[in-house]
Amino acid sequence: MAFNFNWSPLTGNSTTSSAFYEHAKSLLTAALNKSTKPPIIVDDILVDDLNLGESAPDLEILEIGDIAEDRFRGIFRMSYDGDACLTLRTKVQANPLNTYLSTTPSFTSPNPLAASSPLTIPVQITLSHFRLSGFVILVFSKAKGITLVFRNDPLESLKVSSTFDSIPFIAEYLQKEIERQVRRLFQEDLPVAVHRLSLRLWNPEYAASLEEEATAPAKPLRYEGTSDEADQDPDDQFVNPLLAPSDSSDSPSTTFSQKNLLKLASLVDAQRTLSLETPTISDVVFRAWASGCYNNTTWDRADSSANASHTDGSSENGDSVETQSMHSVRPNLTTMHSSRHISTTGAPGRRKKKHHVVDLRKKKEKGDATPTTATSTSTATTTPDSSECAIDDGFCER
Amino acid sequence: MLDFMDLIQTAFSTATHWDPDNSYSALNLSSTSLLDFPTPRGLRMHLSSLSTPHFATSYTLGSLNVIDGSLSYLYSSVPLALSPSSTLDLRLLSPGYRQLLPPSPPTAAETLHAATLLYGRMFLPRGTLEALYLRRLSPAHQLRATAVSDAKLRHGGTILFTLQHDTAKYSSEYLYSSDVSLLGWRGLYNFAAPSTGEALGRLSAGAELYYGVLNKSAGMSTGLRYATLPSHPGIPLTMTLTLNPLMGHLSATYAVKAGKSLSLASRFEFNMYSYESDIVMGCEMWRPRGQGAEGVLKARIGQNGAVGLLWEGRVKELLFSVGGLVDFRRREGPVKVLGVEVAYSS
Numbered sequence: 001m002a003f004n005f006n007w008s009p010l011t012g013n014s015t016t017s018s019a020f021y022e023h024a025k026s027l028l029t030a031a032l033n034k035s036t037k038p039p040i041i042v043d044d045i046l047v048d049d050l051n052l053g054e055s056a057p058d059l060e061i062l063e064i065g066d067i068a069e070d071r072f073r074g075i076f077r078m079s080y081d082g083d084a085c086l087t088l089r090t091k092v093q094a095n096p097l098n099t100y101l102s103t104t105p106s107f108t109s110p111n112p113l114a115a116s117s118p119l120t121i122p123v124q125i126t127l128s129h130f131r132l133s134g135f136v137i138l139v140f141s142k143a144k145g146i147t148l149v150f151r152n153d154p155l156e157s158l159k160v161s162s163t164f165d166s167i168p169f170i171a172e173y174l175q176k177e178i179e180r181q182v183r184r185l186f187q188e189d190l191p192v193a194v195h196r197l198s199l200r201l202w203n204p205e206y207a208a209s210l211e212e213e214a215t216a217p218a219k220p221l222r223y224e225g226t227s228d229e230a231d232q233d234p235d236d237q238f239v240n241p242l243l244a245p246s247d248s249s250d251s252p253s254t255t256f257s258q259k260n261l262l263k264l265a266s267l268v269d270a271q272r273t274l275s276l277e278t279p280t281i282s283d284v285v286f287r288a289w290a291s292g293c294y295n296n297t298t299w300d301r302a303d304s305s306a307n308a309s310h311t312d313g314s315s316e317n318g319d320s321v322e323t324q325s326m327h328s329v330r331p332n333l334t335t336m337h338s339s340r341h342i343s344t345t346g347a348p349g350r351r352k353k354k355h356h357v358v359d360l361r362k363k364k365e366k367g368d369a370t371p372t373t374a375t376s377t378s379t380a381t382t383t384p385d386s387s388e389c390a391i392d393d394g395f396c397e398r
Numbered sequence: 399m400l401d402f403m404d405l406i407q408t409a410f411s412t413a414t415h416w417d418p419d420n421s422y423s424a425l426n427l428s429s430t431s432l433l434d435f436p437t438p439r440g441l442r443m444h445l446s447s448l449s450t451p452h453f454a455t456s457y458t459l460g461s462l463n464v465i466d467g468s469l470s471y472l473y474s475s476v477p478l479a480l481s482p483s484s485t486l487d488l489r490l491l492s493p494g495y496r497q498l499l500p501p502s503p504p505t506a507a508e509t510l511h512a513a514t515l516l517y518g519r520m521f522l523p524r525g526t527l528e529a530l531y532l533r534r535l536s537p538a539h540q541l542r543a544t545a546v547s548d549a550k551l552r553h554g555g556t557i558l559f560t561l562q563h564d565t566a567k568y569s570s571e572y573l574y575s576s577d578v579s580l581l582g583w584r585g586l587y588n589f590a591a592p593s594t595g596e597a598l599g600r601l602s603a604g605a606e607l608y609y610g611v612l613n614k615s616a617g618m619s620t621g622l623r624y625a626t627l628p629s630h631p632g633i634p635l636t637m638t639l640t641l642n643p644l645m646g647h648l649s650a651t652y653a654v655k656a657g658k659s660l661s662l663a664s665r666f667e668f669n670m671y672s673y674e675s676d677i678v679m680g681c682e683m684w685r686p687r688g689q690g691a692e693g694v695l696k697a698r699i700g701q702n703g704a705v706g707l708l709w710e711g712r713v714k715e716l717l718f719s720v721g722g723l724v725d726f727r728r729r730e731g732p733v734k735v736l737g738v739e740v741a742y743s744s
Contacts, residue, residue, distance in 0.1 A: 119647065
């Protein structure tokens, strides 16, 4: 099997390539300015020029984990020795005393008369001659776009040239510092950017919901000691109204299709009976689209542990699944669909543990369903029409 | 408006015959108090008292986003006296134009031997602690140590030592800060009056040097000041010129006391490397006692239309400070910052 990179749309001067570059530049600018900048940088970091070069990276396939028409996962060895280049523009503070005094408390400041007067210098930095080599795990799915993660640090060498090239002390400092930041960029920010770009191509609604999440402003750190603003609750916009616990005592089972619930119940049973029949479920919303979490694929999450904890949870009185083990519980929708394991890792502290548990087990008493939320111990008993089955549904947590 | 504790420290300097204005850092004090006056932000209340001639306390409560406050205590080995807020001279509270006197050396009274001042301030709920220790080592030497303790700082806090040496002719200060092992030196030299006739003005020149050992940062500046003495026939004026050769920064100020209740100042700044320039003009007008609320109105305007306004005065027994920053070019609305401070001291 061979890999064919069609790099020509990026090299030509067509409108697709310029549109792609514009969007890529804006994503990269947002990623660079999101985290708190060191006080020596006084202005935003802007991307002047981004060029992915003429040659594509070399990919050698090491392992293929899953392949189908609409999804793919594999491990590659990647090496790149092309002429991609990136130009950044920003303003730096040239007076180190000014930078130092802006971060110290004013009570112990030496209060210089004019020695800390500021001088901002515009600086332009060009990164070129990237040499990358490393192992990359690539997952592609039509629903969730492309996810690529580096197993090790891929950056071998890189050339930094800037407006300070004539001053060797500063040029060396810049080279070291930027290499460090680029390593961090490859490990952390590049997978996010590629994921969003690919989603924009294949799944615009999901991409839009992720972009809302991304444009939440970062809070800069200054010594005034101002307390943090009250934590807003951004989770609410990501909760699927279908699956959210409703305040009213309406039966939530009326919002689910009974046919699908029965099919899901039979899938649950299939884990116990080892039946090979997989019913098709139509008119469902993919959990990945509904939840709006940032997804990362991991290979080493064993499903068996998830099932064990799930069955433990459901064999109780259907009250609540333990919240401690929620991160290892695979939601049934995805485990039943395919052998692909998707673990959802929201940003830390982003999501509250919201569970909506609808008990679909066959009860002794007919027409008795107990939908509960895992976070509360009260059970609201409702009597839906003909529910005999229950399903435990866990949400993405962490 | 000067804080109560700042007023106490001024009273301490007066009681120990130490001139805090004979220092390089006070070179353009007239223009900075007329042009760089701080405006209050949010609502803040101060309650202070000089309980005994040796002990003073002050409590503040403020609300800007969150409610915060501070407690401060001061001990002085030298008895101090300060009028309560109902009778305090407002010119002490908002010093504007500084009229310089002919330089005189600090006196060596026996009772002033080893005069000390201890000050501590605790900010709540931040949990920051500030401390100050002042000790007069000899008639011409004073040691000052300030420290801040805060969990958010590197190493938990910093301490700054300053050794001040003051004779009438010149003064020098040696600084050491523990943060980045910053070493500093400041010096001021007062030129002698011309031998013929009476001195009408005072010329002073000074310089400062800083070097941070740990972060290899250095800074320096030099300055020149000409100020008229009370014997000058025309209106009192002060002109200063400061230069930072490393950064190419040049700053010239001009301050005059146009009348008994009006002072004006202006400053022009220019950077020789980046060609950035700035001009600020400011004034202060006093409303004398007996005409309603007694107070001072300060105003400044910068070149980009940013206006700062401040009114400080006394109503009944409370001292008020109301002010804000106004910027007519702002999209979100002209008023940028607004604040009120109320102080009471007994």
